[in-house]
Amino acid sequence: LAKTTQPISMDSYEGQEVNITCSHNNIATNDYITWYQQFPSQGPRFIIQGYKTKVTNEVASLFIPADRKSSTLSLPRVSLSDTAVYYCLVGDPSASGGSYIPTFGRGTSLIVHP
Amino acid sequence: GAGVSQSPSNKVTEKGKDVELRCDPISGHTALYWYRQSLGQGLEFLIYFQGNSAPDKSGLPSDRFSAERTGGSVSTLTIQRTQQEDSAVYLCASSSHSGSLIEQYFGPGTRLTVT
Numbered sequence: 001l002a003k004t005t006q007p008i009s010m011d012s013y014e015g016q017e018v019n020i021t022c023s024h025n026n027i028a029t030n031d032y033i034t035w036y037q038q039f040p041s042q043g044p045r046f047i048i049q050g051y052k053t054k055v056t057n058e059v060a061s062l063f064i065p066a067d068r069k070s071s072t073l074s075l076p077r078v079s080l081s082d083t084a085v086y087y088c089l090v091g092d093p094s095a096s097g098g099s100y101i102p103t104f105g106r107g108t109s110l111i112v113h114p
Numbered sequence: 115g116a117g118v119s120q121s122p123s124n125k126v127t128e129k130g131k132d133v134e135l136r137c138d139p140i141s142g143h144t145a146l147y148w149y150r151q152s153l154g155q156g157l158e159f160l161i162y163f164q165g166n167s168a169p170d171k172s173g174l175p176s177d178r179f180s181a182e183r184t185g186g187s188v189s190t191l192t193i194q195r196t197q198q199e200d201s202a203v204y205l206c207a208s209s210s211h212s213g214s215l216i217e218q219y220f221g222p223g224t225r226l227t228v229t
Contacts, residue, residue: 034216043118043205043220044157087156093216101147101170102218104157 004088009109018075020108022088025069030092033071038085083112118221120206126227127196135191135224139208146183148191149205196228
């Protein structure tokens, strides 16, 4: 499985755009990139998934360069409620026999200040 | 619709006792995962069930840990002879494998404290 590296923590202020970058140098051809968000005392929640270029939904955008060795989760105009841990995962969801097991690292702890 | 539910939400037990943690996945989800999360740490994979296939137990930390999934739905994680290092939040997730999108839905977790 591709190993991921992301910053342990980040600080931001309300209204700013936050970009969290994840490195995955050994990403395989069939791997997708998925991000989850975890609030304190809750289980993680799926945010976004992508394969290449750019994906956008109502919550965030995901930018993936052509070499796919990294990806950036972009949160526009963060608020205090965006304070959470953000996990970057890499893997092949369509792996034969459904053998894909999402692997979570320590994630990035984002703190949004007033 | 109903999400993933787990019970109990909190469990305090004495060292050496056995505990059972329950997970009710989303109806129709074929995949079910158990994770463990210690304070300030990431999620540690424990075990994975997919349909009628044999479970992937590669993440279980010792033979004191076991899990079963009855009828392809409810799952129970059992920890025998609990130790203090077993104290953590135990999270269950389910998903419906559909092509390239694997979105896991997590339950609220069971906070286990071993005294």
